[in-house]
Amino acid sequence: MFERIPEQIRRLAIVFVIVIGGTVVLRYFVLPPSLFETRLHRESTIQREVAKQVKFAGTTVCGGCHEDTATVKRKGFHKNLSCESCHGPAAMHTEDPMTVKPFAPRKRKFCPLCHEYDPSRPTGFPQINVTIHNPLKPCITCHNPHHPEPPTVPRECSACHAGIARTKAVSHHALIACTTCHRASRKHKVSPRRVKPTKPDTREFCGKCHREGSKRKDAPKIDLSTHGGRYLCWECHYPHMPGVA
Amino acid sequence: MYRRSFLKGLLWFISARIFSRNGVTRAIASTNPDTTATTHANGKSIIKGYDPTRHRYAMGIDVDKCIGCNRCVEACTVENDVPPEPFFTRTWVERYVIKKDKSVHVENISNGSDGPKERLEEADILRSFFVPKLCNQCENPPCVQVCPVGATFSTEDGVVLIDSERCIGCGYCIQACPYGARYLHPKTRTADKCTFCYHRIVKGMLPACVEVCPTGARVFGDLKNRASRLVRFERMNKIHVLKPHLNTHPKVYYADLDGEVR
Numbered sequence A: 001m002f003e004r005i006p007e008q009i010r011r012l013a014i015v016f017v018i019v020i021g022g023t024v025v026l027r028y029f030v031l032p033p034s035l036f037e038t039r040l041h042r043e044s045t046i047q048r049e050v051a052k053q054v055k056f057a058g059t060t061v062c063g064g065c066h067e068d069t070a071t072v073k074r075k076g077f078h079k080n081l082s083c084e085s086c087h088g089p090a091a092m093h094t095e096d097p098m099t100v101k102p103f104a105p106r107k108r109k110f111c112p113l114c115h116e117y118d119p120s121r122p123t124g125f126p127q128i129n130v131t132i133h134n135p136l137k138p139c140i141t142c143h144n145p146h147h148p149e150p151p152t153v154p155r156e157c158s159a160c161h162a163g164i165a166r167t168k169a170v171s172h173h174a175l176i177a178c179t180t181c182h183r184a185s186r187k188h189k190v191s192p193r194r195v196k197p198t199k200p201d202t203r204e205f206c207g208k209c210h211r212e213g214s215k216r217k218d219a220p221k222i223d224l225s226t227h228g229g230r231y232l233c234w235e236c237h238y239p240h241m242p243g244v245a
Numbered sequence B: 001m002y003r004r005s006f007l008k009g010l011l012w013f014i015s016a017r018i019f020s021r022n023g024v025t026r027a028i029a030s031t032n033p034d035t036t037a038t039t040h041a042n043g044k045s046i047i048k049g050y051d052p053t054r055h056r057y058a059m060g061i062d063v064d065k066c067i068g069c070n071r072c073v074e075a076c077t078v079e080n081d082v083p084p085e086p087f088f089t090r091t092w093v094e095r096y097v098i099k100k101d102k103s104v105h106v107e108n109i110s111n112g113s114d115g116p117k118e119r120l121e122e123a124d125i126l127r128s129f130f131v132p133k134l135c136n137q138c139e140n141p142p143c144v145q146v147c148p149v150g151a152t153f154s155t156e157d158g159v160v161l162i163d164s165e166r167c168i169g170c171g172y173c174i175q176a177c178p179y180g181a182r183y184l185h186p187k188t189r190t191a192d193k194c195t196f197c198y199h200r201i202v203k204g205m206l207p208a209c210v211e212v213c214p215t216g217a218r219v220f221g222d223l224k225n226r227a228s229r230l231v232r233f234e235r236m237n238k239i240h241v242l243k244p245h246l247n248t249h250p251k252v253y254y255a256d257l258d259g260e261v262r
Helices: A008-031 A039-050 A069-074 A083-088 A091-095 A162-169 A204-212 B002-031 B071-081 B142-146 B172-176 B208-212 B227-235
Strands: B057-062 B092-100 B104-107 B124-133 B152-154 B161-162 B217-224 B254-255
Touching: A008 B002, A039 B161, A083 B208, A091 B208, B057 B227, B071 B092, B071 B208, B142 B152, B208 B217, B217 B227, B227 B254
Parallel strands: B057 B254
Antiparallel strands: B057 B217, B092 B104, B092 B124, B152 B161
């Protein structure tokens, strides 16, 4: 049987056996098993991954120093909001509080990232129309970001004058109380048509903020002597939504 | 005569290796106790006071709560040094719009713009919502299967990591991922993806995206811990995963996911 295989094939078979056997010996007996081990590579990957710098400190850390703000925030609508959602990564600040200060968004374009109206946003999430909602003022003039609440009109007025209250709430004059311009006597509530509240009766009343040289910095200024002639301001400008109508 | 001495030396080396093999292994084992344990013992000695075998991380996403503000994407980019351009992100938010004619429009709102871009005609919309997406950290990850150099692997605690020093940047895994979660890092030219902020979670912190999410749409937790927020989230919601038919067993769980989401 064995003799019937030609000589050259037998020799070739020997070579094959030697090569295969050598490979097996080399792979399983000579080369150290650690050469095929993935454990070391994986460990070093995990080590590299773990050594990465943490940049967001986590909201629990902030309250340790900023106790007052944390107490205010805990009661408001933003109670579940992490500090770093708005203030950005602050791990550096926790290590060196004096020199590294976190970002504080003050611009008007920041809050609409969450609160601008978008049809894809869930129903019930507070959203505004940025173009008509009290234009050009930063959100923080009216809303405290740590305790956000819409500026309220005294219920005494808004109970009847809800339309005016809604309009005023999104206007430049949102922060001016009804009683700044109107004085309503107690009788107005009893017989609203007979006893009416007062309206500003001089141009100088609006001029307190809007005349040139007044201390109010953010109010638009006019020259009372040339602007508007003999008319009262509110005869042309609608004070509950100034600038628009 | 060099050849003769070389072959002789080789013969000695081989036989020596064969006979000393058991002894050497034992010697290594005695200095490093981890070697005797299962190959899964990695990590035990790497991270102090952290046992990866006792954790199994996963993420839950409450689709109804996402407002598409992109805070998560921004935080992830900062935390993980993802290059700001060309707009690769480890996590991203998709806007789904299903119109009244039943056509579905999907738009990635995280690639480079500040917030939502396109304004749709509101009367045409049947329903619309945002879906945050990220690496699903699959139990059965296709990206790990295809990697020709074994550079990507699942850790004991269920996170898929990439060895950036082994990765050759061939891009097979980027093709293999059914969720499009991987990208080629433009600087290192290696594959990169979400790691659940591995450097944070081993320290007991939340991933950066979960940390900053203003509405709590992202929930992170440990499946091996009965008292984790994620387990409760799973219990209280109807849970879906993306592309379940692919048998990848994702570990990012979506609550009340719309049937149109792919």
